[in-house]
Amino acid sequence: MEVIRDPRRWLVLIVLCLSTLVLVVDNMALAVAVPPLTQDLQAGAQDMQWILDSYILVFAGLLLTSGSLSDRFGRRRVMIIGLVLFGLASLVATFAASPGELIAARVVMGIGGALVMPSTLSILITVFDGTERRKAMTAWSAVAMIGLVGGPVLGGALIAWFWWGAVFLINVPIAVVAIIAAVVLMPESKGPWRKPDPLGAVLSAVGMTALVWSIIELPKSGFGHPSTLGALVVAVVSLGAFVVWERRTPAPMVPLALFRDRAFSGGSLALTLVQVGNGGLLLILTQYLQYVLDYTPTQAGLAFIPMAAASLLCNTLGVTFGSRIGNRTLAVVGLTTLAAGFGKLSTLTPEDGFAMLAAALCVLGAGGGLAMPAITSALMGAVPPEQAGVGSALNDTIQQAGAALGIAVLGSVVTSAFTRNMPADAPEAARRSIGEALALGDTGIADAARDVFTAAMNTAFLGAALGVFAAAILTFVIMRDRTATPAAPAATEIPATSTVRDRSFTS
Secondary structure, eight states: OOOOOTTTHHHHHHHHHHHHHHHHHHHHHHHHHHHHHHHHHHHHHHHHHHHHHHHHHHHHHHHHHHHHHHHHHHHHHHHHHHHHHHHHHHHHHTTSSSHHHHHHHHHHHHHHHHHHHHHHHHHHHHHSSSHHHHHHHHHHHHHHHHHHHHHHHHHHHHHHHSSSSHHHTHHHHHHHHHHHHHHHHHOEEOOOOOOOHHHHHHHHHHHHHHHHHHHHHHHHHHHHHHHHHHHHHHHHHHHHHHHHHHHHHHHHHHHHGGGGHHHHHHHHHHHHHHHHHHHHHHHHHHHIIIIIIIOOOHHHHHHTTHHHHHHHHHHHOOOHHHHHHHHOHHHHHHHHHHHHHHHHHHHHOOTOHHHHHHHHHHHHHHHHHHHHHHHHHHHHHHHHHGGGGHHHHHHHHHHHHHHHHHHHHHHHHHHHHHHHHHHHTOHHHHHHHHHHHHHTTTHHHHHHHHHHHHHHHHHHHHHHHHHHHHHHHHHHHOOOOOOOOOOOOOOOOOTTEEEOOOOOOOO
């Protein structure tokens, strides 16, 4: 039977990319805005922690619930509500006059982001059929990479030209354009009506929030600290109860049976290990660029351009060859290349110029450009269309947890190695961080700090390389390419105001 594709599907993809871009750019640009923001609002260390962490805690805690809501009430509707919340909260954050106001705005932005993110990927896989889905997913991934690299550059430029509030104000016009385009162009889609699962929603929100909090606290307070240990206990109990409940309830919020599929379980495990490495990458490498190589924040952002360019190029190659060689092979090749990139980073020295760094970042970008779309395509290909929202939320949750774990673990490795290996006669402040060591103005201590930090960074990136290589092996063993699938379900032409009822999924 001939499949009639929605003629607006590529315009819909632009809307989805805009919606994703506004989330990625905001978080990356905020990292650059921290110094002037802290000074202007007179924010203390505790305030800054909550300004940065409140968003990710709410975002991670609500992902699974928002994915389920999008399947039930409509993915376009939920995405638009999320964009409205995100845009309005960004406007409030722009003119925040105190740390409390900014924290409150960031919480609402987290709610909006949690509603937007699962909806974008779930709409993508329902609008595009199997023959075009890889191209669409590659474009979506490429835009996310551009936002990841461009965020710090844009943030630095906005702060230089205007003030720190501009990093939030820029979200507003992007959100408005995305909302208007979604209303005009995007078809609605939803799964069949399911009985609500409020207990599952509460358990997942509490469990994921506690898990991310424990990961955030780990490098700062240590494993034995009451705040870390208490949060970890709450996370284990809540998520354990969530799994038990979802297996027993007749209308589960999250279809745990998805993990029986080798493509889904293999892709999930690979994504987690990859994001552990990627999560710590920007945190550690931006410090190397600014403290060791003496780059400005804007220059540090621009230094990631080789990675973005290589990623975009290999994204395109993945579209060309992916359908011929399969997701499994492409993922294994990409992950192996990514591991080589981390391995190259583990050999950097304080004396290395930009050429060595650019070469390592090119290899990293090439590996990520090949691997990530292939893994995501395999993972989402295992999700029935009627559960696209919660399946996308699972994908996002896995990535968020992996990235948070990477920041905590790799950051902890660098911090502990730095403190342990600094000269014994160095002042206490110099042993805490490279930033404090350089602030002392002592040339000898500064040189020692740069050497010690680079060695600590090398250890962390070597660990990331081993983790990603393990992901390549697991992907080769666990993942299987799916056989040819009949014409995909959601490519029929429909008016933008109608509701697409997802059809049965065939594997």
